[in-house]
Amino acid sequence: MKTAVVVFPGSNCDRDVQRAVSESMKTAVDMVWHEEENFSGQPDLVILPGGFSYGDYLRSGAMAARSPIIKAVKEHAARGGLVLGICNGFQILTETKMLPGALLPNTSLTFICSRCWVRVEQTDNKFTYGLKKGEVLQFPIAHHEGLFFLPDDDLKKLEDAGRVVFRYADPDTGKAGAEYAPNGALNGIAGICSEKGNILGLMPHPERATIPHLNGGTDGIRFWDSIAKAFKERGAC
Amino acid sequence: MIFQAEVLITPREGVLDTQGKAVEKTLTHLGYKGLDEVRVGKIVTMKLEADTEQEAVKSLESMCSDLLCNDLIETFNISVRETGR
Numbered sequence: 001m002k003t004a005v006v007v008f009p010g011s012n013c014d015r016d017v018q019r020a021v022s023e024s025m026k027t028a029v030d031m032v033w034h035e036e037e038n039f040s041g042q043p044d045l046v047i048l049p050g051g052f053s054y055g056d057y058l059r060s061g062a063m064a065a066r067s068p069i070i071k072a073v074k075e076h077a078a079r080g081g082l083v084l085g086i087c088n089g090f091q092i093l094t095e096t097k098m099l100p101g102a103l104l105p106n107t108s109l110t111f112i113c114s115r116c117w118v119r120v121e122q123t124d125n126k127f128t129y130g131l132k133k134g135e136v137l138q139f140p141i142a143h144h145e146g147l148f149f150l151p152d153d154d155l156k157k158l159e160d161a162g163r164v165v166f167r168y169a170d171p172d173t174g175k176a177g178a179e180y181a182p183n184g185a186l187n188g189i190a191g192i193c194s195e196k197g198n199i200l201g202l203m204p205h206p207e208r209a210t211i212p213h214l215n216g217g218t219d220g221i222r223f224w225d226s227i228a229k230a231f232k233e234r235g236a237c
Numbered sequence: 238m239i240f241q242a243e244v245l246i247t248p249r250e251g252v253l254d255t256q257g258k259a260v261e262k263t264l265t266h267l268g269y270k271g272l273d274e275v276r277v278g279k280i281v282t283m284k285l286e287a288d289t290e291q292e293a294v295k296s297l298e299s300m301c302s303d304l305l306c307n308d309l310i311e312t313f314n315i316s317v318r319e320t321g322r
Binding site for chain 1: 251252253255256259303304305307309310
């Protein structure tokens with residue numbers, strides 16, 4: 001399985017993702033500068049990492065979504081290739097319209113860096129295939145614009161289509177929803193996928209939950225293993 | 238002709254405007270009464286060259302849909318004035 005991580009000016013989780021993917025999934029990881037117009041070779045998985053691309057100027061992810069490499073990312077997704085956007089990467093995916101919605105400033109109007117828990121809402125996609133529906137995982141968050149927003153009608157369509165993949169949850173009761181969202185995300189939405197399930201965007205950072213002696217736990221390893229399992233058993237497309 | 242342009246971008250009605258809410262709350266704390274629907278947006282200003290005012294506006298509208306404004310959450314208002322030739 002070949003992975004490419006796109007690096008934008010201001011990305012700061014690119015190396016974390018590279019390490020998590022290469023160690024957990026035992027796969028080669030290419031780092032691709034955003035000014036490139038093509039990927040060298042054909043990756044199976046393209047990751048847009050977290051960070052503050054272009055200093056979050058104008059809107060988070062707005063400028064990065066217009067980078068030269070994005071055309072190749074869209075073509076890759078149109079072929080059924082996997083695209084994963086984490087935090088700023090999720091913001092970029094909504095700005096490209098590859099995923100619906102927008103990420104607005106947290107209701108607290110503060111930057112939130114903390115532990116958090118998400119419930120796996122569905123496993124019929126290329127990312128959570130190897131996880132269990134309803135299980136709660138600990139992935140940390142670190143963002144200022146994480147309030148997932150969609151107008152009511154579109155939000156209902158997204159829910160009805162079962163495209164909410166992760167929802168903020170209480171680790172003790174397993175309950176999930178808006179009341180557990182640290183950022184005010186509508187319906188407690190932490191991650192969503194595309195109609196075909198090959199594009200996933202999420203605000204929490206699974207790559208920061210992969211080192212046992214750090215505080216973030218190791219649930220992230222299960223996430224990366226899940227992608228590897230899906231790829232092995234179901235193929236990239 | 239050279240035009241001085243101003244693009245005012247504000248949150249769309251119905252979109253949660255946390256900044257607007259916080260500003261409204263603080264203004265109320267300061268004693269200002271009767272406030273409602275306080276919204277916080279942004280202004281992009283620029284000089285641009287175009288043959289006519291109509292062309293300048295058309296170009297700015299295109300910039301809004303290409304980058305300046307996210308139509309899911311924002312609306313825009315354009316004003317231009319000629320500043321020279």
